[in-house]
Structures are given as structure tokens and as C-alpha cells.
Amino acid sequence: MEQLIIIGAGPVGSGAARHAALRQLNPLIIAPAEGERATHTVWSSHYDQGRLTHRSARNVPLARYALEAITNYRAIEAESGIDFYTPCGTLSLSPEPSGFSYTQQRADIEAALGFTYVDYTPEQLQRHFPVLSAGLPYHGMYDAAPSGYINPRRMVAAQLACATQRGAVHIDAVVSRLNAQPGYVEITTTAGATYRAKHVIVAAGAYSGICGLLPRPEHHTIKGEIITLAEVSAATAQVCAAQPMPSMMVDCRGDIIEDAYLVPPVQYPDGKYYIKLGSNSNHDPFFDNTHDLRNWIASGTYTATHDAQVRLLKELFADIDWLSFHSLPCVITRTPSKVPEMPRLHPRVTALVGCNGSLAKSGDTIGRVLVEQIYA
Secondary structure (H helix, E strand, O other), X not given: OEEEEEEOOOHHHHHHHHXXXXXXXXXXXXOOOOOOHHHOOOOXXXXXXXXXXXXXXXXXXXXXXXXXXXXXXXXXXXXXXXXXXXXXXXXXXXXOOOOOOOOOOHHHHHHHHOOOOEEEOHHHHHHHOOOOOOOOOOEEEEEOOOOEEEOHHHHHHHHHHHHHHOOOEEEOOOEEEXXXXXXXXXXXXXXXXXXXXXXXXXXXXXXXXXXXXXXXXXXXXXXXXXXXXXXEOXXXXXXXXXXXXXXXXXXXXXXXXXXXXXXXXXXXXXXXXXXXXXXXXXXXXXXXXXXXXXXXXXXXXXXXXXXXXXXXXXXXXXXXXXXXXXXXXXXXXXXOOOOOXXXXXXXXXXXXXXXXXXXXXXXXXXXXXXXXXXXX
């Protein structure tokens, strides 16, 4: 019987694996390798090259989670030999100086974390960030390094490398059933293999609840989103990196999209460089079954959302020569509280429910908390 099984190897599952391995628990991680969109069984939003990382958050506890994770990045890179972190800062834009949706508790966060945001008027923005268009109707709030962006694929690879170097074992499989008993938990995979453990952490993202892996329901929603990949030349990417161009969050006030975010140009597996932009949209779908979710991941799109995202990119960066634009479907989980829930759903089963689209950066910290809830 295993001491600990972790279902899921995304940012949180891999973070939990690293911390469990640090405790010499030799965890067993069960999660499939990344597959093709068109034929996937499960999918994760960390199958990507760029995600924001920053101290900004909706409240002080989440800001602390983020800062702790960011502080650990360099040590994880060094131990694993896999780099994934670029501390270029994060710039938030809003039409009103007091309207930044993501950081309503700004003063409390600054006091708790010991840093100060830098404010910019619309007139100051382009002088400090030359890549931006002149005359933008936004106020800026800048969260300097160590904020920036991560490569989530490489971060997960680094976490898993640290874990396996310390005794963790990673099995490439999909869990189909979890059976919690008084003395153990039995895990069954789609291939028919079974494993037993004293404790289980479920960190399978959108699939945790929708596939019936939770011993009891935990209220959350599964929401689709559209991201736009805006292709730029390698030369443009180099110019942006030299400035450096920050990662960004934008409180846009359109009829279709809001709460946009973007990552500076990064190179994707096809060799091309893209600025990634995502947002909430009033056309985003919700899912309550795996059939619809898999169809969405494989081929979902919404032209109006994509077009609105392209317009925002052209507004923000008038002087960039764009080579192409294309959209991809994404998926996030939300809780009513808008913060992650880490319930003990059974004496031997702990879960993460609801990353709310903003916790990839804090996966190492959330993983630590999940392990400590079991082995405090």
C-alpha cells in the first residue's frame, strides 16, 4: 500500500509531489502525459508556454501564496536543471486609478508583503513602457520583479524532476475511479490497474469533479475561455524582451470581453513567437459533463471573443507588426468564493477545487498546503 497517491500532475499536483518528496513520503503520482487536443482524454491549461506570475491577488492570503511560490522558483530551477521563470514585472491597466479589479486590497497586500506598487498616469505610461501605444486611456499600476511570467509546462517538469529525484514515482495513466474506505483509498485507472494508499490528494483540475473523483460534491463551476495567440517576429520578440515588456492585466470595458491578461512574446513548440492574450467573455461556456468539455478543448472557439481580443491587442500595441492571430480554447474552474478550496472530503482524501484561473503561479505553495493538511 502506498503512503500517498497524488491524482494530477499540473502546477498543484506537481507542487504537492515535490513537498511530499521533501518529507520522504515517496508519493505515487498518477497523471497522463500531454496528448493531442483532437484526441485527448484529459486536458490541462498548463499545456502552454506562458502564464502570469505576480504578487497581486484578491486578498492577502493569496498574495502570500504567490510570493512564497515565486521565492522558491530559482531553487526549483537549480535543483531540476529546468528554467521556467522570467521576472519582467506585471503591469495592470484600468480606466480609473481606483478601478483595478484584481487588487482591491492593495494597501493590505503592500503592508503584508513589504513592497509598493508604482502608479502611472495615462500620460506617463508610454514613457515608461515604450512598447505600449501612445495616448492609451488607462492608468497603470506596476508590480515590479519578482513578478513576471512562467513557462507552466517547464515549471511542472521542474517540479516533477525535483520530486522524482527524491523518491517520487510518476505513472502515466488516467484515473477512472476513486473508492474511499475507512482504512485506505483504492484508485483504478482506465487501463484497469489498481493502487491503494493511506491518503490521496485529488488535484485533477476540471476533471476532479466532472469525472466523479471526489468522494462528495464540492460546489464549483467549469468554464471555457478563449485565448488568442498573436504571432510576432523573432526580432520583435527580442525588442520586447530587451525593454523589458511586462506581463499585463487589463480592466477593459468592452461589450464582449473584460479582465484581460497577456504574456510578452514567448517561443512556442512550433518555433514561432506569440503574445498570448486571454480574458473573460460574456460568451464563455460552462460544462457539466466530460463529452461537452472534451469537444470544447478539441475544437471550441467563438469568433466574437477572438475578434474583441485582437482589437484590444491592436489598441495596446499600435506599432507592433502582427504576423497572424489565432484562437485556442481553454478551461478554468471557479468556486463561489473566488479562492481555491482545499477540503478534506474524506478522512483519507483531500482535494483542490477551483483555481479560479489564477493559481498556476502558486502551485508549489498550494501543493505544500495540501500535503501539510494531511501530515501537519
